[in-house]
Amino acid sequence: MAIPLKYNLRNLRVRWMTTLMTAASIFLTVLVFVVLMALAQGLQLSLKTTGQSLNVIIMREGSQSEATSSVTRESLQVIKYLAGIAKTDKGEPWVSPELIVLINLPRRGQTQGSNVTIRGLGPDGPSLRPEFKMVEGRFFRSGLREVIVSKRIAERFENCALGDRLKFAKGYWTVVGTFDAGGTAYDSEIWTDTNDLGGDFDRDVYSTVMVRAVDASALARLKDQISNDRRLHLKPQTEREYYENQTRSAAPIKALGMFIAALMAVGASFAAMNTMYAAVARRTKEIGTLRVLGFSRGSILLSFVIESVLIAAVGGLPGCLVSLLANGVTTGTTNFATFSEVAFNFRVTPGLLLNGMVFAVVMGVIGGFFPAWRAAHENIVSALRSV
Amino acid sequence: MWRLVLKNLLRNKRRVLLTGSSVAVSLFLLSSLAIVYTALGKPLEGTETIPLMMVRRAIGIVFPLPASHGAKIKTVPGVVAVTPLAWFGGYWVDPANTFANFAVDPETIFNVLREGSTIPPDQLEGFKRERVAAVAGRRLVEKYHWKIGDRITLLGSFWGITPELVLRGVFSGGPDDQFYFHYDYLNEALGRPNIVPIYWVRVDRPEDASRVAQAIDDMFRNTDAETRTESISAFLLNFISMLGNVRAIILLIGIAVAFAIFLIVANTMAMSIRERTAEAAVLRALGYQTSHILALFVGESLILTLGGALVGIGGAKFLYDALALSQIGQFVFADMRMRPETLVFCFVVALALGLLASGWPAYRTARGNIAETLRYTG
Numbered sequence: 041m042a043i044p045l046k047y048n049l050r051n052l053r054v055r056w057m058t059t060l061m062t063a064a065s066i067f068l069t070v071l072v073f074v075v076l077m078a079l080a081q082g083l084q085l086s087l088k089t090t091g092q093s094l095n096v097i098i099m100r101e102g103s104q105s106e107a108t109s110s111v112t113r114e115s116l117q118v119i120k121y122l123a124g125i126a127k128t129d130k131g132e133p134w135v136s137p138e139l140i141v142l143i144n145l146p147r148r149g150q151t152q153g154s155n156v157t158i159r160g161l162g163p164d165g166p167s168l169r170p171e172f173k174m175v176e177g178r179f180f181r182s183g184l185r186e187v188i189v190s191k192r193i194a195e196r197f198e199n200c201a202l203g204d205r206l207k208f209a210k211g212y213w214t215v216v217g218t219f220d221a222g223g224t225a226y227d228s229e230i231w232t233d234t235n236d237l238g239g240d241f242d243r244d245v246y247s248t249v250m251v252r253a254v255d256a257s258a259l260a261r262l263k264d265q266i267s268n269d270r271r272l273h274l275k276p277q278t279e280r281e282y283y284e285n286q287t288r289s290a291a292p293i294k295a296l297g298m299f300i301a302a303l304m305a306v307g308a309s310f311a312a313m314n315t316m317y318a319a320v321a322r323r324t325k326e327i328g329t330l331r332v333l334g335f336s337r338g339s340i341l342l343s344f345v346i347e348s349v350l351i352a353a354v355g356g357l358p359g360c361l362v363s364l365l366a367n368g369v370t371t372g373t374t375n376f377a378t379f380s381e382v383a384f385n386f387r388v389t390p391g392l393l394l395n396g397m398v399f400a401v402v403m404g405v406i407g408g409f410f411p412a413w414r415a416a417h418e419n420i421v422s423a424l425r426s427v
Numbered sequence: 428m429w430r431l432v433l434k435n436l437l438r439n440k441r442r443v444l445l446t447g448s449s450v451a452v453s454l455f456l457l458s459s460l461a462i463v464y465t466a467l468g469k470p471l472e473g474t475e476t477i478p479l480m481m482v483r484r485a486i487g488i489v490f491p492l493p494a495s496h497g498a499k500i501k502t503v504p505g506v507v508a509v510t511p512l513a514w515f516g517g518y519w520v521d522p523a524n525t526f527a528n529f530a531v532d533p534e535t536i537f538n539v540l541r542e543g544s545t546i547p548p549d550q551l552e553g554f555k556r557e558r559v560a561a562v563a564g565r566r567l568v569e570k571y572h573w574k575i576g577d578r579i580t581l582l583g584s585f586w587g588i589t590p591e592l593v594l595r596g597v598f599s600g601g602p603d604d605q606f607y608f609h610y611d612y613l614n615e616a617l618g619r620p621n622i623v624p625i626y627w628v629r630v631d632r633p634e635d636a637s638r639v640a641q642a643i644d645d646m647f648r649n650t651d652a653e654t655r656t657e658s659i660s661a662f663l664l665n666f667i668s669m670l671g672n673v674r675a676i677i678l679l680i681g682i683a684v685a686f687a688i689f690l691i692v693a694n695t696m697a698m699s700i701r702e703r704t705a706e707a708a709v710l711r712a713l714g715y716q717t718s719h720i721l722a723l724f725v726g727e728s729l730i731l732t733l734g735g736a737l738v739g740i741g742g743a744k745f746l747y748d749a750l751a752l753s754q755i756g757q758f759v760f761a762d763m764r765m766r767p768e769t770l771v772f773c774f775v776v777a778l779a780l781g782l783l784a785s786g787w788p789a790y791r792t793a794r795g796n797i798a799e800t801l802r803y804t805g
Binding site for chain 2 (some may be wrong): 076
């Protein structure tokens with residue numbers, strides 16, 4: 041027969057100070073764990089959710105990121121007329137030659153800057169990215185040195201708000217609008233016309249070309265044609281593959297989070313162990329009485345483990361709740377795959393909260409098991425005699 | 428008195444062991460965080476006496492400078508030596524063998540590095556003489572078992588060329604994990620675009636550094652290629668700032684860890700003081716002063732935290748020294764080492780936590796009414 045849960049709850053209330061202190065150390069551990077994981081998850085999700093499965097990014101063979109790639113104008117002419125490329129409403133091939141440059145912009149309120157991606161797009165570039173929509177102002181017009189800035193970049197960097205003027209390449213560019221790209225990697229970019237940008241930076245080649253395939257089978261054929269064309273020396277990959285490859289940038293944050301959480305967990309579960317050993321020592325006589333009343337060793341073991349898990353839950357639950365405050369907070373770091381700023385939100389997902397609670401319970405079980413084992417194996421007679 | 432403290436401490440060995448080890452683990456974490464925090468805040472501080480300056484395009488490091496800038500920079504008063512520096516980004520045989528390889532000016536590179544970096548004169552001559560010659564740092568040579576005269580081909584570079592080089596010298600005492608070859612070789616292989624990603628500049632006296640930087644930047648102001656000149660450590664700082672507010676996150680985690688240590692020690696001390704409330708009353712009845720009792724408990728807490736600190740912080744120092752991250756790391760991890768002030772800081776934190784954690788319960792017990800506390804049964 042199991043010992044009623046009420047027994048544990050009352051005990052925790054009687055020793056409320058110790059319970060709270062132990063729970064608080066578990067609270068801190070869970071909080072740090074969930075928030076760091078939310079950081080890694082936010083970065084990962086912003087890259088993972090980017091990309092249409094039928095879009096193909098065509099880059100130079102051997103280049104790791106768009107910024108180090110180059111595609112000549114002659115190659116663009118070859119690519120445009122490959123079979124399997126979808127047509128736009130006007131009946132043109134659905135293709136966008138793009139130019140990527142990184143410029144150093146100061147973060148708001150800081151003198152130190154960070155590299156921000158400026159993407160020059162062809163006329164069909166925006167329609168290749170259905171997640172794109174304007175927030176304020178209007179779309180840029182070509183030939184007028186106009187740019188549109190993603191909302192997250194506009195909030196985080198100087199001179200990027202609607203109506204501001206940005207200085208790069210040969211002069212000033214006017215911000216005529218802000219846009220939102222639905223939490224994808226494009227939310228960390230500044231967009232303008234590809235030929236304006238190329239002209240200003242004296243580039244006679246594009247960085248990449250993006251095309252839309254008609255369907256999945258056309259996609260495979262299209263990729264084959266490009267990889268096998270010895271004139272081109274180009275590498276096709278779907279937009280989704282390209283961004284998924286970058287999610288490894290979240291790995292160091294994850295590893296760091298695990299390392300910190302693991303070390304903090306050692307401290308917290310040892311504290312729980314101390315508390316539970318003290319609890320067992322103080323209640324030796326009670327344990328003896330319970331045994332005499334007919335409660336088995338197993339139910340005593342279970343009861344003490346449950347008590348420890350309760351302490352952990354008292355810490356873990358608010359830990360998870362407080363971590364929700366971080367959800368949605370925008371932050372930014374440098375994506376080392378592309379060497380440019382990536383802005384993203386902390387993402388506290390239900391799965392992450394569950395992990396946090398499981399983590400707390402595991403600390404509780406580790407902290408409670410040995411003291412509970414000891415309680416369950418107390419000699420009845422000497423336990424009853426103890427003071 | 429101290430014997431009594433020790434005896435009390437060892438009364439519950441398991442508790443001391445558990446608390447001590449959780450303090451040790453937590454302080455290990457805290458000192459690791461402190462090391463990263465200072466490394467990110469003041470990279471290379473104290474390791475660089477005469478500043479090495481770096482000139483790059485103001486608009487961003489991905490844009491190159493014209494090769495003609497080199498000669499102009501050389502004319503700035505206070506500048507001792509200038510070398511172009513092109514990050515080549517190749518690997519040797521296998522992508523796993525990635526190391527820092529640069530195209531530089533062989534005539535001046537060792538004048539620019541100067542500080543501590545030495546190469547035998549005949550090897551330096553060999554490096555200068557041939558266009559395909561290269562030199563490598565001592566650690567690289569040891570790692571890949573290279574010998575002078577070996578042919579080394581650098582593969583996989585974004586520059587799109589694969590230079591076939593001959594090792595002509597080994598240098599040591601400087602950036603020993605780097606590899607240099609001729610800038611002219613690179614420039615020629617690319618079809619003479621005459622562009623240079625960055626310049627390294629050596630100035631004569633530390634106090635000249637900021638004046639020289641200003642003079643170089645002024646010289647190119649309002650040209651097509653404006654420059655930004657700063658010391659290598661300032662550049663690293665800039666680089667670190669690109670990571671975002673990592674330092675703020677580390678600081679917050681550090682505070683959480685410190686608070687967790689406080690809770691763990693306070694809990695342990697509260698438990699052991701509560702168990703001994705009656706004993707303390709007996710001691711006071713025997714004539715011990717309040718201050719004695721206080722010292723007894725606080726001393727116990729201090730031994731516990733400082734013991735844990737010794738293991739945790741000492742362990743961190745030992746581990747990070749042994750790993751020698753400052754030797755193998757690059758960029759932001761270039762300067763991960765336990766500095767004396769970090770060491771002192773961590774111990775001060777441990778001391779403060781030990782005092783804080785035991786202060787209140789010890790004070791209450793030491794001051795309480797003797798008759799009442801004698802009756803206390805727990």
